[in-house]
Amino acid sequence: xxxxxxxxxxxxxxxxxxxxxxxxxxxxxxxxxxxxxxxxxxxxxxxxxxxxxxxxxxxxxxxxxxxxxxxxxxxxxxxxxxxxxxxxxxxxxxxxxxxxxxxxxxxxxxxxxxxxxxxxxxxxxxxxxxxxxxxxxxxxxxxxxxxxxxxxxxxxxxxxxxxxxxxxxxxxxxxxxxxxx
Amino acid sequence: xxxxxxxxxxxxxxxxxxxxxxxxxxxxxxxxxxxxxxxxxxxxxxxxxxxxxxxxxxxxxxxxxxxxxxxxxxxxxxxxxxxxxxxxxxxxxxxxxxxxxxxxxxxxxxxxxxxxxxxxxxxxxxxxxxxxxxxxxxxxxxxxxxxxxxxxxxxxxxxxxxxxxxxxxxxxxxxxxxxxxxxxxxxxxxxxxxxxxxxxxxxxxxxxxxxxxxxxxxxxxxxxxxxxxxxxxxxxxxxxxxxxxxxxxxxxxxxxxxxxxxxxxxxxxxxxxxxxxxxxxxxxxxxxxxxxxxxxxxxxxxxxxxxxxxxxxxxxxxxxxxxxxxxxxxxxxxxxxxxxxxxxxxxxxxxxxxxxxxxxxxxxxxxxxxxxxxxxxxxxxxxxxxxxxxxxxxxxxxxxxxxxxxxxxxxxxxxxxxxxxxxxxxxxxxxxxxxxxxxxxxxxxxxxxxxxxxxxxxxxxxxxxxxxxxxxxxxxxxxxxxxxxxxxxxxxxxxxxxxxxxxxxxxxxxxxxx
Numbered sequence: 001x002x003x004x005x006x007x008x009x010x011x012x013x014x015x016x017x018x019x020x021x022x023x024x025x026x027x028x029x030x031x032x033x034x035x036x037x038x039x040x041x042x043x044x045x046x047x048x049x050x051x052x053x054x055x056x057x058x059x060x061x062x063x064x065x066x067x068x069x070x071x072x073x074x075x076x077x078x079x080x081x082x083x084x085x086x087x088x089x090x091x092x093x094x095x096x097x098x099x100x101x102x103x104x105x106x107x108x109x110x111x112x113x114x115x116x117x118x119x120x121x122x123x124x125x126x127x128x129x130x131x132x133x134x135x136x137x138x139x140x141x142x143x144x145x146x147x148x149x150x151x152x153x154x155x156x157x158x159x160x161x162x163x164x165x166x167x168x169x170x171x172x173x174x175x176x177x178x179x180x181x
Numbered sequence: 182x183x184x185x186x187x188x189x190x191x192x193x194x195x196x197x198x199x200x201x202x203x204x205x206x207x208x209x210x211x212x213x214x215x216x217x218x219x220x221x222x223x224x225x226x227x228x229x230x231x232x233x234x235x236x237x238x239x240x241x242x243x244x245x246x247x248x249x250x251x252x253x254x255x256x257x258x259x260x261x262x263x264x265x266x267x268x269x270x271x272x273x274x275x276x277x278x279x280x281x282x283x284x285x286x287x288x289x290x291x292x293x294x295x296x297x298x299x300x301x302x303x304x305x306x307x308x309x310x311x312x313x314x315x316x317x318x319x320x321x322x323x324x325x326x327x328x329x330x331x332x333x334x335x336x337x338x339x340x341x342x343x344x345x346x347x348x349x350x351x352x353x354x355x356x357x358x359x360x361x362x363x364x365x366x367x368x369x370x371x372x373x374x375x376x377x378x379x380x381x382x383x384x385x386x387x388x389x390x391x392x393x394x395x396x397x398x399x400x401x402x403x404x405x406x407x408x409x410x411x412x413x414x415x416x417x418x419x420x421x422x423x424x425x426x427x428x429x430x431x432x433x434x435x436x437x438x439x440x441x442x443x444x445x446x447x448x449x450x451x452x453x454x455x456x457x458x459x460x461x462x463x464x465x466x467x468x469x470x471x472x473x474x475x476x477x478x479x480x481x482x483x484x485x486x487x488x489x490x491x492x493x494x495x496x497x498x499x500x501x502x503x504x505x506x507x508x509x510x511x512x513x514x515x516x517x518x519x520x521x522x523x524x525x526x527x528x529x530x531x532x533x534x535x536x537x538x539x540x541x542x543x544x545x546x547x548x549x550x551x552x553x554x555x556x557x558x559x560x561x562x563x564x565x566x567x568x569x570x571x572x573x574x575x576x577x578x579x580x581x582x583x584x585x586x587x588x589x590x591x592x593x594x595x596x597x598x599x600x601x602x603x604x605x606x607x608x609x610x611x612x613x614x615x616x617x618x619x620x621x622x623x624x625x626x627x628x629x630x631x632x633x634x635x636x637x638x639x640x641x642x643x644x645x646x647x648x649x650x651x652x653x654x655x656x657x658x659x660x661x662x663x664x665x666x667x668x669x670x671x672x673x674x675x676x677x678x679x680x681x682x683x684x685x686x687x688x689x690x691x692x693x694x695x
Binding site: 092093094096099100101102120121123124126127128129132134135 | 663666670685693694
């Protein structure tokens with residue numbers, strides 16, 4: 001299966017990015033791989049109305065990489081999607097955009113570089129109501145493009161909560177749209 | 182001023198047991214607890230009703246005490262005990278010679294220990310490590326310590342005892358060398374009150390050393406922290422122990438819908454006893470060792486970590502204070518220190534709390550020249566009287582499981598608020614009305630609300646609102662919700678990775694206002 005743009009993650013940021021991209025590039029073919037539910041049905045419906053395809057119950061689990069480029073992603077039900085550009089919008093831990101174990105935090109589809117505290121006891125704050133460090137863990141980017149082993153993946157962009165730091169979802173969506181070729 | 186026969190300091194299982202025994206023997210009884218019942222070590226342990234097998238090799242007397250009490254509690258506390266039985270497994274790195282010695286020592290202590298074929302052990306308990314080379318079945322069981330303490334407290338009250346929680350003892354009323362009662366602060370109002378009694382019983386666990394010091398008496402205590410992990414599934418149905426010299430993390434106990442691995446053992450300073458933290462090293466050790474008992478633990482979500490403090494007592498006969506006395510320590514301070522009217526009961530185990538209470542009450546009765554026999558081994562506790570549930574729904578059945586015949590005191594067909602543990606609105610109302618619940622943590626200890634697999638993530642808002650209404654002060658809902666979130670957070674932090682971290686992110690989105 002081949003698209004111009006493949007968005008991985010059908011949540012808030014993924015559907016908003018889909019709508020923004022299709023509004024801007026009316027001829028582009030765009031699909032969303034969506035593993036779960038979205039709290040944003042308005043964007044989802046709008047994306048479909050603009051001609052986007054949504055693959056529900058499809059979780060991207062691995063990627064096929066070329067030289068600093070993504071060639072394709074593969075879902076848990078064995079669909080292989082090729083695209084010129086990919087958008088990673090899988091969110092943080094609850095949506096499984098980020099996985100963690102005793103030793104660290106990982107981005108499972110691309111093995112992207114993740115910003116997190118090495119000392120696990122510093123992942124959370126003592127008081128539930130204080131800001132929690134793990135909420136700013138996320139993938140590293142340069143100009144919206146995802147880093148892996150310190151290098152930019154040229155055609156992989158990220159937006160929404162999967163980003164590290166304090167995230168403004170709408171701003172990150174706008175930046176992806178501006179930067180994507 | 183009213184003068185009681187006895188004042189008991191401490192609302193853990195020991196104090197609750199002493200209060201029940203004293204009240205049943207007709208003594209006018211007051212129990213003072215600075216927090217809530219089962220707040221300390223009584224609520225922070227495995228929930229294991231020992232068969233005594235664990236102690237058979239090194240402490241035959243402790244083993245014998247355990248098996249006798251184990252049989253008694255299966256009867257009088259049937260509503261708190263789940264008759265799971267236990268396995269002691271030998272792994273390839275352990276010794277089968279030890280197993281042979283172990284079986285012999287168990288039998289000598291009167292514990293029915295039976296070596297079985299490892300394949301048979303796997304059939305009985307499929308979660309057990311399949312590489313085991315030996316297995317022994319013993320009469321271990323699972324006991325809900327919260328329910329056990331609550332039932333003792335309830336029965337003490339039914340026999341006329343007064344129970345005051347949130348009353349912190351700050352000193353003694355002392356005349357010469359005699360303790361005439363205590364001064365305690367009501368932590369709800371800030372008022373300092375005086376209570377007089379012929380005898381005061383110090384049953385404050387590790388905090389008993391501080392209580393004794395206020396009376397001018399020294400008890401050498403060594404706080405030993407034990408950390409445990411609760412898993413989000415009931416992986417095993419039998420208690421699984423390692424058949425070797427007792428060590429860290431070698432007991433896995435099923436309890437209701439979860440299971441608990443423990444424990445570690447580390448000396449900690451007294452200052453840490455009020456606020457213990459489970460370290461990453463302890464978590465790692467518990468997981469590694471636990472997975473050797475049941476490999477499934479390695480891939481099971483961890484709900485939370487917690488730690489309790491064992492009140493180890495330095496042996497009076499060793500002036501260096503280094504050797505620890507095993508078993509039950511009953512100190513008559515009149516004989517030991519020349520301070521009259523004060524008795525301390527400590528050491529012992531959850532399993533032997535009733536015996537500790539009997540020994541203590543015997544001593545008090547002897548001092549008062551009262552010839553009344555102990556009946557706590559014969560009379561079943563509330564909730565253990567062996568009747569059938571009066572309601573039909575899930576909530577009624579769960580409440581019956583927790584409160585036995587007292588389930589009949591709850592409204593039927595009430596809405597289930599906590600869906601992990603099936604706690605209804607009516608059970609909350611009952612706990613407020615009859616069990617002295619004043620906040621969310623009290624409610625959790627009486628009903629298991631929020632102790633299940635969602636850790637309150639789904640229910641804490643509605644439970645906080647319901648409790649607040651039942652207490653007649655609707656304005657407290659938000660405060661209760663915050664209290665609950667903070668309490669759950671404490672236990673989640675040491676194990677906050679993987680699925681637990683997912684849940685943490687979810688909880689924050691649901692309950693932390695931004």
